[in-house]
Amino acid sequence: MLEVDDLTVAYGGVVALNGVSLQVPEASITTVLGANGAGKTTLVRAISGLVAARGGSVRVDGTALTGMAPERIARLGVAHVPEGHGVISELSTEENLRLGCLWLGGANDRRAATEEAYELFPPLAARRRLPAANLSGGERQMLSIARALAARPRVLLLDEPSLGLAAVILAQIMQRLRELARSRNLAVLLIEQNARSALSVADEAVVLSLGSVVARDRAERLARDESLRHAYLGF
Amino acid sequence: MRTFLILTVDGVTSGFIYAMVALALVMIWRATRVINYAQGAMAMFTTYVALFAIQHRVTYWLAFVIALGAGFVFGAGVERLLVRPIEGRAPLNMVILTLGLLILLEAVAPMLFGGDVKSFPAPFSRIDITAGATQLYVSPFDIFVIAAALLVMLLLLVFFQRTTIGLRMRAAAFRPEIARLLGIRVGRMLTLGWGLAAVLGALAGVLIAPGIFLYPNNMDEALVFGFTGAILGGLDSPVGAVTGAIVVGLVLSYVGGYLGSDLETVGGLVMLIAVLMVRPQGLFAFHRQRQA
């Protein structure tokens, strides 16, 4: 369970996130929607400790993350797929995956975690030894998600995973994500520009605008709210 | 032919020493985007430490290990105490910082150990081997130098390519922020990298000293030629750095042998400029594929 309470972040004088609160229960997906510059990336970066919050708190299963370094937060089970995928292109596919499961108990667990990743995303299996630089954009996006999942996280933060993915692949990945959230008891926070596909998989949805929450509801209800769609989601 | 063989062996031997300096520079450059101009001076210092130990009845091999250990502590300490606080500032700040360290070390060494030229022992004979009646132009010590350098390079290769901690270090060097998101303590990896680089430097210092003697700026040339080699190869490529440094060793040896020893550094300069004019980022520079 991820709990964000009254989170405020500012870059110098610019307030990018203004008292945002939200909860992502286990085995569920919450999507955060909003226009460019709404503060979505800032939200996930604050959760994973990459930017310091000015106020408010973040908790994972009751543990307060406030003030912790990102590497500690990561080891507590928060996996973050950053905007623009964050695959390390100088390393091979396999090495990227191995980096995902650095903190799993034994060598066998780690091997199992990488093998699972290949099962989840078969195209990656054929590219184990290839430098990630040589993967296609979609493959890199898959690798990034697979790497995050290999950590066996409790909380998964996805910042615009749809970027550069073909609609078919996207639909597949979203479907998998839904299954995984259920089967692994994951709390997923899904940042999306592509509101339609995000709303189709999410349980809950939150709309951000200029750093504040302007709407929150069950995803399917929010998807039906015409005025909201026109005002913030553009479809 | 005889001259050529002698010069070749000389060139390869010193090339391997420059290669260790080059590799140390490249390791730090890849991780921190800093050229450690004090790399040579640090190695000079640890060599003095080894000599100090030897003068106090420590065996050569223990002194050898002490030098490498001191190198690790030294390198890690420099990263923690000097480099870390100014991380992220303009690159010139880092340049001046390491140059300041270079100047400081070369001034402090004679204060502590005396400024005179000292001889440093070699663990093996430096007289060329003869097989029957034929001279081989290579001494047991030359073989030791090359073998030690090759062994260390092999160990480093295995360390970086095959171990998890090596993988973590590479991740931290290539994409520090991503590495942190994966739970890697990037700061520690940098400290470790500086420590390992200084071990390489310390090894170079101990291996070069029997041939060129030990004095406060005895590593200046090794730094310049190691740096030249690293630039020739391309600062981001360890293989390139080693290759470049060995080429530098050979070219300097031939220039010195055939054209006059005064011209060695000029030869290095000419070669460097010639290569950089054709390939401004070194011979082994690669453009990151599919990424800007």
Next chain:
Amino acid sequence: MRNPLLRHATVCVALAVVLVLLTYVFDAFTDYKIAGVAIFFIAAAGLTVLTGVNGQLSLGHGALMAIGAYTTSLLLKEQPQLPMILPLLAAIVSTGVAGAVIGVAAARLRGPYLAGATLALAVGLPQVAVHYGSVFGGNQGLPVPVPTPPSALGGDFPNERWLAWIAIAAALITLFLLANLVSGATGARLRAVADDEAAASLAGINVARIQVLAFVVSAACAGLAGSLFAYWVGLTAPSGFGLSVSLQLLSAIVIGGLGSLSGAVLGSFLVVMAPFTISDLAGNLNLSSDVANNLPLALYGVVLIVTMLAFPRGIQGALFSLWRLAKRNLRRPQAPTVSTTA
């Protein structure tokens, strides 16, 4: 004074008057040191334009000074009676040309690649003089006659004071020209290239040409300084232009405050004067020669490191912050000190 040209001229003339008067106050040895500061400043000011303003790092300015010094010494070897202005001008021209050649090469290089190439230059070039000893005098070097003051100044006018005057004149002319260059349109271009090459290029600036220009200007200054340095030392030898000269120049501009000419003045003063002072001090302390000889260098290394850790904008920046702090505290004596530091 709005007009920068006029302002710079006034400052330079005022400085000239003060400095010339000072040379009368001090003894000959102090005049000699003043000359040293002025000479060093000329090279440091040139390096300020290249590294501080234009962002190109040179670790090889000592080699450029060597070109100026050898030009002068070779001319004087052939024509010992040459009036001083000619060797000085010849040094400026020859080093300027060398600067253009190096600058063209350097314009292709970035970051450590440029640093490495200039470093190789600093180490390699002096060796040419060793190898071609019959021309350049080898390790012994070439002697340079002491410039003698014109008889109109009186029979007992010290040579050191005369050299100080020449050096001061050269330094102030350099300061005047560079101050105008840096504060004008060219200065803006130099800075634009340093800040962001791509943006500068988009704004219509010919990046390579500006970089070569910076190298030529900077080299010409180094040449002038090298020429005067030859007179100052009385000898031009490879050992006088080792890597340490290049590093001292770089240190001077950084310690003073990178990118500003007044910073170069401050830095030059410290770098030239400190060794004298520290040697005197060390001499009084009865230290062993190994310690005494190296104390100035050690301190100098410490100063560089501390400057980078604590005052990255040099003494000038530190003084400026201090001044602002003082002003604020004077204006609002009751202001809570804790909140203002945030």
